[in-house]
Amino acid sequence: MNSLLHSLQTAISLILGRDPDVFSAVSTSLSVAVWSVVYASLFGVPAGMAIGLADFPMKRVVIVLLNTLLALPTVVIGLLVYGFLSRQGPLGGLGILFSPKAIIIGQAILATPIVASYTLSAVRGADIRILPTALTLGATRLQGMLQLVREIRFGVAAAVIAAFGRAISEVGIAMMLGGNIRGYTRTMTTAIALETSKGEFAFGLALGIILMAVALGVNLVLQAVQESRHV
Amino acid sequence: MNSQFTLMGVRKYYGERLALDIDYLEISQRQLHIVTGANGSGKSTLLNVLAFLMRVEAGELQFDGKRVEWNGEGLQRLRMRVTLLHQSPYLFAGTVDYNLAYGLRLRGYDGHIIASRVSESLATVGLDGFGSRNVKHLSGGERRRVALARALALRPEVVLLDEPLANVDRATTRELERVIASLPDAGTTVVLSTHHVHQTEHLEGSIIALEEGRLDTANCRS
Numbered sequence: 001m002n003s004l005l006h007s008l009q010t011a012i013s014l015i016l017g018r019d020p021d022v023f024s025a026v027s028t029s030l031s032v033a034v035w036s037v038v039y040a041s042l043f044g045v046p047a048g049m050a051i052g053l054a055d056f057p058m059k060r061v062v063i064v065l066l067n068t069l070l071a072l073p074t075v076v077i078g079l080l081v082y083g084f085l086s087r088q089g090p091l092g093g094l095g096i097l098f099s100p101k102a103i104i105i106g107q108a109i110l111a112t113p114i115v116a117s118y119t120l121s122a123v124r125g126a127d128i129r130i131l132p133t134a135l136t137l138g139a140t141r142l143q144g145m146l147q148l149v150r151e152i153r154f155g156v157a158a159a160v161i162a163a164f165g166r167a168i169s170e171v172g173i174a175m176m177l178g179g180n181i182r183g184y185t186r187t188m189t190t191a192i193a194l195e196t197s198k199g200e201f202a203f204g205l206a207l208g209i210i211l212m213a214v215a216l217g218v219n220l221v222l223q224a225v226q227e228s229r230h231v
Numbered sequence: 232m233n234s235q236f237t238l239m240g241v242r243k244y245y246g247e248r249l250a251l252d253i254d255y256l257e258i259s260q261r262q263l264h265i266v267t268g269a270n271g272s273g274k275s276t277l278l279n280v281l282a283f284l285m286r287v288e289a290g291e292l293q294f295d296g297k298r299v300e301w302n303g304e305g306l307q308r309l310r311m312r313v314t315l316l317h318q319s320p321y322l323f324a325g326t327v328d329y330n331l332a333y334g335l336r337l338r339g340y341d342g343h344i345i346a347s348r349v350s351e352s353l354a355t356v357g358l359d360g361f362g363s364r365n366v367k368h369l370s371g372g373e374r375r376r377v378a379l380a381r382a383l384a385l386r387p388e389v390v391l392l393d394e395p396l397a398n399v400d401r402a403t404t405r406e407l408e409r410v411i412a413s414l415p416d417a418g419t420t421v422v423l424s425t426h427h428v429h430q431t432e433h434l435e436g437s438i439i440a441l442e443e444g445r446l447d448t449a450n451c452r453s
Binding site: 127129130132133134135136137138139140141143147150151 | 279282284303307310311313314315317319320321323324333334337338381382385
């Protein structure tokens with residue numbers, strides 16, 4: 001209990017003291033998580049819609065695979081992307097290993113199945129009359145799909161929130177592809193891992209409290225946006 | 232009387248089951264047509280085919296004297312001319328105005344035309360002043376009327392109504408009958424389905440009787 005109180009005090013003093021390392025880690029965590037979720041949504045939402053709406057052979061297999069990808073360990077993603085981005089890898093020429101871009105790629109791979117799976121669930125739970133109604137009012141198939149997204153927007157928002165939560169809280173990808181470089185690729189989670197390994201338990205826990213506070217703040221903003229558009 | 236739809240050897244299957252099997256049927260323009268038959272007789276399937284929402288597996292469908300090609304762009308153009316009102320119509324989340332303006336926006340109308348059409352259509356179905364209401368606060372009868380107004384706002388050549396008078400109160404029934412009866416005079420072809428002919432006793436029109444997907448010619452009336 002004392003240690004928790006001490007961590008809380010440390011967290012508050014870190015925030016009030018505007019510790020540059022903490023602010024850098026928060027900023028890096030937020031920016032890589034936001035960009036990875038943006039890319040994941042660009043692929044995941046259409047993929048979830050397509051799988052939900054289309055009838056094709058092996059659809060069940062694709063859904064099982066998608067659900068399996070939800071359990072993909074972050075270190076495995078980190079390892080695979082590392083293989084591609086390392087100097088000997090096929091994309092080594094890009095020179096982006098140990099940069100925020102590499103973390104974004106890894107986290108986008110992590111978040112895409114989450115967005116796709118939640119979107120798929122939303123599409124499956126959507127009213128089957130939405131698409132025919134849009135079509136009979138003169139929509140093209142694409143316009144009908146966009147209307148469907150509008151109608152299931154709370155499900156899609158849940159997908160984005162879940163993916164953001166997963167991206168901002170993971171450590172394996174950020175560590176392997178970012179390299180935990182202070183002031184550049186150090187995220188909240190890699191900083192926590194580092195501080196804890198140094199025996200700075202209270203400091204690590206304080207960073208954890210800040211991470212939770214940041215996640216809470218982002219979710220409150222998303223919730224407020226959802227409710228303001230809930231017409 | 233010109234033909235709005237002509238069906239020749241049209242067949243539609245659900246899996247192995249033959250849901251619609253019509254050798255020949257002409258549906259004339261600017262008239263009211265009442266499709267009758269028991270549940271499962273193919274009424275909804277016929278309406279979905281006429282709305283170009285359901286592709287037929289065999290035969291030919293003509294619209295306005297031209298063969299319907301079941302490809303994307305052509306179908307979408309045809310769907311702009313025909314509107315189907317489902318038995319239990321779906322209203323998009325949002326206001327009544329949003330719903331009525333949806334199809335008009337797709338057609339590229341500008342704001343003041345949309346506003347005028349929306350208010351005119353609401354007046355037609357007796358829902359003046361409902362534009363700003365959220366659809367989740369409407370009663371069942373009001374939802375039906377909003378859906379009808381949404382279809383009418385588009386001024387389609389054909390309005391297809393799937394069981395519009397089922398499960399509605401007497402006041403809504405009278406209101407819907409009044410609107411539906413006025414449509415042919417305004418130049419709109421109306422095809423309406425019902426499983427109880429008595430539900431449409433106040434409406435005058437030709438009868439298309441269906442039984443197990445086929446025309447029940449003994450009970451058809453032109």
